[in-house]
Structure formats: C-alpha cells, structure tokens
Amino acid sequence: MAQMAFLLVTALFAYFIYRRFTLIKMAINLGKPADFSDNKPERIKTMLLIAFGQKKMFDRPIVGFLHLVIYLGFVIINIELLEIVLDGLTGQHRMFFPIIGSGLYSFLINSFEWLALGVLAVCVVFLIRRNVLAIKRFRQPELNGWPAKDANTILIYECVLMWLFLSMNAADANLQALADPHYPLTGSFVISKFIQPIVNFGGNAEAIHIYERTAWWLHIIGIFGFALYLSWSKHLHVILAFPNVYFSRLKPVGEINNMPVISYEVKSMLGLSVEGMPTPPTEPGRFGAKDVTDLTWKNIMEAYSCTECGRCTSACPANITGKKLSPRKIMMDTRDRAQEVAELVYVGEKPNSDKKSLYQDYITKEELMACTTCNACVDACPININPLEIILEMRRYVALEESATPASWNSMFQNVENNAAPWAFPPSDRANWTEKVNG
Ligand code: SF4
Numbered sequence: 501m502a503q504m505a506f507l508l509v510t511a512l513f514a515y516f517i518y519r520r521f522t523l524i525k526m527a528i529n530l531g532k533p534a535d536f537s538d539n540k541p542e543r544i545k546t547m548l549l550i551a552f553g554q555k556k557m558f559d560r561p562i563v564g565f566l567h568l569v570i571y572l573g574f575v576i577i578n579i580e581l582l583e584i585v586l587d588g589l590t591g592q593h594r595m596f597f598p599i600i601g602s603g604l605y606s607f608l609i610n611s612f613e614w615l616a617l618g619v620l621a622v623c624v625v626f627l628i629r630r631n632v633l634a635i636k637r638f639r640q641p642e643l644n645g646w647p648a649k650d651a652n653t654i655l656i657y658e659c660v661l662m663w664l665f666l667s668m669n670a671a672d673a674n675l676q677a678l679a680d681p682h683y684p685l686t687g688s689f690v691i692s693k694f695i696q697p698i699v700n701f702g703g704n705a706e707a708i709h710i711y712e713r714t715a716w717w718l719h720i721i722g723i724f725g726f727a728l729y730l731s732w733s734k735h736l737h738v739i740l741a742f743p744n745v746y747f748s749r750l751k752p753v754g755e756i757n758n759m760p761v762i763s764y765e766v767k768s769m770l771g772l773s774v775e776g777m778p779t780p781p782t783e784p785g786r787f788g789a790k791d792v793t794d795l796t797w798k799n800i801m802e803a804y805s806c807t808e809c810g811r812c813t814s815a816c817p818a819n820i821t822g823k824k825l826s827p828r829k830i831m832m833d834t835r836d837r838a839q840e841v842a843e844l845v846y847v848g849e850k851p852n853s854d855k856k857s858l859y860q861d862y863i864t865k866e867e868l869m870a871c872t873t874c875n876a877c878v879d880a881c882p883i884n885i886n887p888l889e890i891i892l893e894m895r896r897y898v899a900l901e902e903s904a905t906p907a908s909w910n911s912m913f914q915n916v917e918n919n920a921a922p923w924a925f926p927p928s929d930r931a932n933w934t935e936k937v938n939g
C-alpha cells in the first residue's frame with residue numbers, strides 16, 4: 501500500500517515537472533539560432549571554474565562562502581534522496597546500510613547532518629540579510645511582489661526540509677532504541693541526537709513512529725515539490741547555471757556582435773571582400789529585437805538562469821546615478837515575457853497574438869537609452885550572463901526600425917556616416933588643433 505502511494509506520488513510529480521520543464525524548453529527555443537559549439541575545452545574549463553567552483557561568487561568572500569555551504573549542502577544531502585526513493589519503491593528502510601556497512605553509512609549520514617546544520621544556519625543568515633539589513637540591491641523596485649516572496653519562500657522551504665531530515669533521523673534513532681525491527685541499528689547521528697528528546701514523545705513508540713513516517717513523507721514530497729517549484733522560481737539557476745556558463749560568450753568582453761546583414765551591406769558598399777559571409781536574405785526580417793523571438797535562445801536561457809542577485813545592477817553606473825535602467829530587471833523582464841509567449845505557443849496561439857512585446861510592454865526606451873555599454877554588469881555576473889547583449893539588440897530595433905533615437909545621437913550617426921568619426925568636421929580638419937598647440 502505504502503509502495504503504491506509512493507509510486508503514485510513520484511509519478512504525479514514526474515508528470516508535472518516534465519510539463520513545466522517542457523514549457524521552459526519551449527520558451528528557450530523561441531529564440532533565434534546561435535552557434536556556441538566552438539572551443540569545447542575552454543567551455544568545460546569555464547563551467548568548472550564559474551559554475552561548479554563558483555569562482556565569481558568569491559569576489560565577495562563571506563557571501564561566497566555562505567552560498568557555497570547552501571550549494572554543497574543541498575546538492576550533497578540530496579544524494580540521500582537516492583536511498584529514500586529506493587526505500588519508498590521497495591518498502592525497505594535504510595537499504596544502503598547493510599550494503600555499504602555501518603562505518604561508511606554513519607560517515608555519510610553524519611556528513612549530511614553537518615551540512616544540513618550549515619544550510620539551516622546560512623538560510624537564517626540570508627533571511628536576516630534580505631529582510632532586516634538595508635542592502636540596496638535587495639530593495640529595488642523590480643524585486644517588489646513575487647521576486648521578494650520567492651526568495652524568502654525558498655529560504656524558509658530549505659529550513660523546513662533540513663528540519664524534516666534531522667528530526668526524521670532523530671525519531672529513527674528513538675525507534676531503534678525501542679528495538680523496532682523495521683529500523684536497522686545505525687545508532688544515533690551527530691546532529692540529530694540532540695533532537696531525539698524533542699521527538700521522543702515520552703517513549704510512546706506509536707507516536708514516534710507516526711512522527712518518523714510523517715517527516716519521511718514530507719521530506720520526500722518536499723524535495724519533489726522543490727523540483728517543481730524551481731520551474732517558477734529564480735532558483736532554476738541551480739540547474740540552468742551549468743549549461744548557461746558552458747555556453748558563455750568567449751569573445752573579449754567589449755567586443756560587440758556585428759549584424760551580419762549590415763556588415764555585408766557596408767563591406768559591399770566600400771568595395772571590401774564579402775567572401776565567406778552569409779548572403780543576406782532577400783527579406784532581411786527585423787533589425788534588432790522588439791520581442792523575445794528576435795533574441796537568441798542563449799539570451800532567453802540567460803534570462804531563465806538569472807539568480808536575481810542584483811550584482812549587475814549594483815555595478816551599473818546608469819543605475820547608481822539614478823537612471824531607470826537595471827540590468828537585473830532587463831533579465832527578469834526577458835524571462836517573464838518569454839514565459840508569457842511560451843504559454844501562448846503551448847496552447848497553439850501565435851507568439852505575438854497578445855499584441856504585446858518585450859519592448860514597450862516590459863522594457864522602455866528610457867531604460868535602453870540609459871546604458872553606457874560599459875560591460876560592468878557582464879563583468880559582475882556570477883554566472884556569466886550578458887544583459888548588455890539584450891539591451892544592444894533592443895536599441896538596434898529602436899534605431900533601425902523605429903528611427904527613434906535621441907536627436908543628439910542622430911547627429912552623431914550622421915557624422916559617422918559622413919566624416920567616419922562622431923565629430924562634426926571632416927577627417928582633413930582633424931589635426932587642426934595641433935597648429936594652435938604648436939603655435
Ligand atoms: S553595460 Fe549598460 S546595463 Fe550594463 S552596467 Fe554598463 S550601463 Fe549598466
């Protein structure tokens with residue numbers, strides 16, 4: 501009976517998780533193709549350093565260390581999930597204990613318990629940091645509402661999961677002491693032994709048994725629920741950070757992507773070789789990006805990978821000087837819009853059938869125009885996200901499709917076209933100022 505219930509719960513969660521992740525995959529695939537198949541060794545190295553090694557997190561060492569505790573704790577403790585799932589499916593209890601022996605088993609569970617304690621402590625610190633300390637990057641308008649609730653929910657959720665794990669072990673040890681034959685004699689564990697008196701219920705075996713089973717079920721349902729919840733949460737980065745970093749841009753940071761169609765035209769006009777360049781299509785499509793479907797799949801994957809940490813925004817000179825631009829908001833808006841469009845496509849509608857777009861409905865011209873293209877956001881991001889690429893693509897749309905750039909920019913564009921420089925005088929006059937210096 502319990503096995504059937506377990507199978508049913510697992511199958512239900514697997515189905516809903518599959519559906520949600522299919523939708524996310526669909527959202528990412530809304531983007532245009534982009535090739536990141538080059539330089540695999542460099543990509544693997546980057547992923548090991550930045551995603552697994554969390555190298556950029558240690559730019560701020562204390563937070564970096566605390567984040568590492570949560571990350572390791574959560575990943576390693578979940579190894580235990582394998583045993584729980586197998587126990588659930590076979591109706592056994594702690595089935596690895598006789599297989600790997602008491603020494604190794606105790607070592608592993610004790611290690612998990614230390615990590616669980618670490619995760620609990622760090623979650624409390626992070627809750628205080630988010631809600632009590634006035635840290636500017638956690639108080640910005642784009643975090644109002646759901647993003648702030650999401651961050652707190654997940655921290656509290658992790659605390660509950662860790663408590664269930666520890667108290668389940670404590671109740672288990674109490675049942676062993678009462679010689680319950682279903683519970684192998686693993687003995688007490690390093691942290692949960694301090695919780696044993698709390699879940700002893702005056703030595704009432706039935707009450708302890710009910711608690712142990714309840715904690716066991718809530719723990720496993722909680723982990724399945726966490727996997728499902730991830731698909732709505734910024735914590736999706738625990739999965740997507742790895743492919744996202746693998747597919748990092750390997751070009752020098754300041755190198756801006758050219759638009760092949762325009763490069764082809766300019767080179768042709770200047771009589772330069774266009775050999776090897778893709779021939780422009782007869783219908784060039786859209787210049788720049790108005791909606792998520794004009795971005796690449798990688799831009800959308802980055803949006804889904806964003807941790808909403810705000811390191812980009814706190815490094816952004818436009819934001820620091822009070823402009824409306826926040827690179828974090830650019831990523832959050834891109835993700836929200838991609839999700840909205842994917843939901844339309846999922847039910848058979850056209851991507852733009854809601855008559856909305858990323859430009860205007862989510863991101864305004866004022867935000868786009870405030871960017872200095874300094875790349876500070878790109879440099880600051882712990883998982884190599886590039887908000888600037890989205891900003892530039894959208895700004896290209898504003899300039900090339902809407903001709904809606906500010907007047908001061910237009911005269912600069914004209915100067916570049918006529919004088920090959922942003923200044924309002926011809927190249928022949930460029931050195932005139934030296935005469936005054938020499939004179
Ligand atoms: S590139 Fe733009 S968005 Fe990024 S930090 Fe610089 S000004 Fe801000």
Ligand code: SF4
Nearest residue numbers: 806807809810812881
């Ligand atoms: S883009 Fe990077 S730095 Fe900015 S909020 Fe997202 S994860 Fe943090």
